[in-house]
Amino acid sequence: MTSYVERLAHRSREVGSYVCVGLDPPGDTPIGEVADRNRRLIAATAPYAACFKPNLAFYEQFGIPGLRALEETLQAIPDGIPVIADAKRGDMGNTAAAYARALFEVWGFDAATVNPFQGQDAVQPFLDYEDRGVYLLCRTSNPGSATIQNATLAAGEPLYERLAAEMPTWSANVGLVVGATAPAELARVRELAPRATLLVPGVGAQGGDPAEVVAATKAEYGLMVVNASRSIANAPDPGGAARELRDALNAPAP
């Protein structure tokens, strides 16, 4: 049984890439075109993709037909490229177990994003799938995330720092979601979680800088991917946009 990080590292080395390609069909896409849009996007970007990441919200917004389109989308992803379910699920006990079953057994995802707000026992049913990756939200890139994630604890540190240090001790398959828009915080997370695999959204449409992300995360294949969704999918040439992001992430530090 290979671990998720091993599979991701293998694929990343194969294509020399840290790029995670988001598969997020906009709400105004006619539902009959969603799967075709994704098939074209996958074909164009796969040569530069370390992994793919559909966000389930963009399929659920179409109801059950959207989930049929997700099925078709997953079938179009070539073998050997890990697929992350961006689902941000989180619940407790047998409910969390049902979500984990849905994502890892029914849908067959290699990894999933999970919300840690209910703590370790709520996350455990996901972690029990030892060959899957579990990316726990740590410090996200939106303004409001500061209310909870940056709340200053009695010991003086922000909550996300405690989470970055503690959550990877729960299991070897814990990864972290940390936004690209605050490079200093990204560097701090890397310092506290030196061997956790990181999923970094926030470059492209949200403005994070690829070179800063690489420096802050001490980038190493398998231990970091940078997600881009709209900036690739909406580019006139999505394959070219994915290649450019791959190259920007591989460029030597200035």
Added chain:
Amino acid sequence: MTSYVERLAHRSREVGSYVCVGLDPPGDTPIGEVADRNRRLIAATAPYAACFKPNLAFYEQFGIPGLRALEETLQAIPDGIPVIADAKRGDMGNTAAAYARALFEVWGFDAATVNPFQGQDAVQPFLDYEDRGVYLLCRTSNPGSATIQNATLAAGEPLYERLAAEMPTWSANVGLVVGATAPAELARVRELAPRATLLVPGVGAQGGDPAEVVAATKAEYGLMVVNASRSIANAPDPGGAARELRDALNAPAP
């Protein structure tokens, strides 16, 4: 346009009940029996139900056929009884908007549970549906929830207290999820959020005491419901179990 709290209060008064009946089919239910199980459960418990609450995990664990069973389940709920999507979704920006569209427009739920870990702007797309209820997780009833929710802030209070005071200021349709298993914390939340509608899981299978919940929440129709799932659904007589819980919640304080 009536608010969710007005609709819930109306229904609660009509049947004299604080009972929220969970519709959570176990994973070993043959998928062909899920909708029938729920139809029987709804028929037996509706006379005592202030609202119903399917947890989406228990449908998603069956894949797309599970969501078809959820469709059939929703069709079986009599008009005038509010239905809460226990979905604990949470994401940012246009992703949160897609989840809100799925729950409130595609599925047509009256209310939903939402995870506040990413803060106010991430919750806002749900709050924008002013006639729907948005129950934000505040202090859940599982052991691990203490790691984040009970983290002591620099100002000395636990995080959940700050959330209980702050989140209801975001919008009139904010409700809170607070577990029944820690009555002192439930009372503290009610003190900090005197007019927020509360969804209280944790009686029945998880051991919370109905009389303590009523006292701690200063129960008033529309501003509190107590969820029970397994303790009703697995009872030899689910209707009787729902009636007993209704009566226990209406009993005068000892």
